Amino acid sequence: MAQPIVTPGPTSPTPRAPRLPRWLFWLIPLALLPLPLYLDQYRQYVVNLILVYVPVAIGFNVVIGNLGLLAFCNVAFFGIGAYTSGVLALKLGLPWWVTILPAGLMGALAGAAASVPALRGVRLFYLAIMTLAFGELLRWVYIRWVPVTGGSFGMSVPPPNVFGWVLDNEGHKYYAFLALAVITVVLTDRLLRSRFGRAFMAIKDNEQAAAAMGIPTDRYILLAFAWSGFVVGIGGSMYAALIGHITPIAFDLTELILQFAVVMVGGLGSLTGSVLGAALITTAPEFFRPFPGFLELLFGVLIVLVILFLPRGLASLLARLHPLFVDRYYRD
Amino acid sequence: MALLEIDNVTVRFGGLTAVDEVSLTVGAGEVCAVIGPNGAGKTTLFNAVSGNAAIGSGRILFQGEPIHGLLPHQISAKGVRRTFQNGGLFGDLTALENVLVGLHARVESGILGVLLASPSARRIETEATARARALLDLMEIGHVADQPAAQLSGGQQRIVEIVRALATEPPLLLLDEPAVGLAPHMREQLVSIIRRLAGQGIGILLIEHAIELVMSVADRVVVLNYGKKVADAPPAAVRADKNVLEAYLGHV
Incomplete structure (x- = not known):
């Protein structure tokens, strides 16, 4: 009954839009390799902090930018990752590198749990407040579950250890963090450019039409949350390794707003934007040090200016430079 | 066996009966148009077929299999694809x-x-x-x-939407007001696309307000009024039908 409607020809006569060759991406981490040679320990720490916020922002962006759901539970995934990594290292004596994957998996589990309201059809502000409550609930657990988490005082995490090497200075941590940041960026990019990422975007634009195209929307909402949790959970384990001490206050609403600012300043839905946002928001306070007492003010003004002049974030600045820099699924 | 068989289907929203015991069939290669005044239940009937509205009673069969009660993505996977009004x-x-x-x-x-x-x-x-x-x-x-x-x-969007719906070569296509807002030459292109698809054996269920388009492309026209089917005949016969005139112009 179903006859072929059309028989597509072997080649398309229409010219394709130009795109940068994908291998060019690898020049960026390559160029960043010698960085520790030029930075003191403190500056290296700031760079490492940027690298922590790369997975944190790209994970957050998958749910709010690509899937388009107002889910504000990113600190929950971040915290779960950090505590999983910390507890496994401190209580079981596992080396840090072994705890990275479990941290991501626990984050994914938290993501799956956090997707339940969305799967029940909760949307918009209602979803925002319910997911916010999820993050606060976990914070309550960190505070109350004293034997495991150390309660309000938190827990000290042993120095990170990779294949027996102790990463005891910032330069050493840098290489581990750079590798993790690159891995999370590359994997998320592959996911977003596949049918999975297209399904996320379709759900964002028109959920009913997405279902009419044969997309089981629930399954993809769950997947987006779980992937977000996975990536952000890895960011959490990096955070634990960087700071060496984790406390519940590091995963509070202020932190959530900061992470939200990273995504918005970078560009909703843009992977490149998430990386740029992480770099700007993390380093900005350092540039404001000459003006003590004005830090919060200047930080606020910076965010307002970026959103005012680049409503689609730093990613749109890049896109304006040259059409080749427009990244896929991001529209200025 | 008809490709799509809508059998005595009723859809209620609270106290309102949007579709009232409607039956119709679409065969392979057939263009069946559903017309009727605003609020007659056309889009609701579509939504019932595509799984976006639950039916109260009746059956919807696609290739002989019941599809009512399935989720929209499952119905789509079976080969019933649709476009949207807006x-x-x-x-x-x-x-x-x-x-x-x-x-x-x-x-x-x-x-x-x-x-x-x-x-x-x-x-x-x-x-x-x-x-x-x-x-x-x-x-x-x-x-x-x-x-x-x-x-x-607008015209390009409409065509992209049709291409998107057809990409998996579905046996049945539901078009919800595809001609709205189209320039005259785009309407002609639309008519030729619909004819071509029907010629290739695809069954088409079409909701349309543009009567001249319906008359030129449909093999059969079903008229709904207040959720009930008031006519089901070839275009020429429907044009002459007393019930249809009443539905559109009121009791004369």
Whole structure:
């Protein structure tokens, strides 16, 4: 009954839009390799902090930018990752590198749990407040579950250890963090450019039409949350390794707003934007040090200016430079 | 056996009976148009077929199998595809990506293959992209393939939506007011597209207000009024039907 409607020809006569060759991406981490040679320990720490916020922002962006759901539970995934990594290292004596994957998996589990309201059809502000409550609930657990988490005082995490090497200075941590940041960026990019990422975007634009195209929307909402949790959970384990001490206050609403600012300043839905946002928001306070007492003010003004002049974030600045820099699924 | 068989279907919203014991069939290669005044239950009937509205009683059979009670994505996977009245395109995706979403069920790459960029996952993606491009070229809108759908003209959007719905070669296509807002020459193109599809054996259920378009393209016209079927006949017969005149003009 179903006859072929059309028989597509072997080649398309229409010219394709130009795109940068994908291998060019690898020049960026390559160029960043010698960085520790030029930075003191403190500056290296700031760079490492940027690298922590790369997975944190790209994970957050998958749910709010690509899937388009107002889910504000990113600190929950971040915290779960950090505590999983910390507890496994401190209580079981596992080396840090072994705890990275479990941290991501626990984050994914938290993501799956956090997707339940969305799967029940909760949307918009209602979803925002319910997911916010999820993050606060976990914070309550960190505070109350004293034997495991150390309660309000938190827990000290042993120095990170990779294949027996102790990463005891910032330069050493840098290489581990750079590798993790690159891995999370590359994997998320592959996911977003596949049918999975297209399904996320379709759900964002028109959920009913997405279902009419044969997309089981629930399954993809769950997947987006779980992937977000996975990536952000890895960011959490990096955070634990960087700071060496984790406390519940590091995963509070202020932190959530900061992470939200990273995504918005970078560009909703843009992977490149998430990386740029992480770099700007993390380093900005350092540039404001000459003006003590004005830090919060200047930080606020910076965010307002970026959103005012680049409503689609730093990613749109890049896109304006040259059409080749427009990244896929991001529209200025 | 009819391709689509709507058998005594009733849809209620609270106390309102939007579709009232309607039966109709669509055969392979047949263009069946559903017309009626605003609020007659046309779109609700569509939603019932595509799984977006639950039916209160009756049956909906596709290729002899009941499909009522299935979820929209399951009905779509069975080969019943639809377009939407108010632009169902994914505005942030390009025309090409819209068609690729239409091909979703055919792009069977697994998540591990995607994450590891396995050769088979890449090949599946490349083949799907080539097919989507070819489909757009065939409908003569290949030149806008890489533009975001939201930036296309109304006519181009309508055609992309039809291409997207057809990408998986479904046996049955539901078109919800495809001619709204189209310029006259685009309407002619639409008519020729519908004819071509029907000629290839696709069953088409069409909701349309543009009567001249309906009369020129439909094999059969079903008229709904207050949720009830008041006529079901070839266009010429419907034109002369007393019940139809009453539905549109009131009791005369």
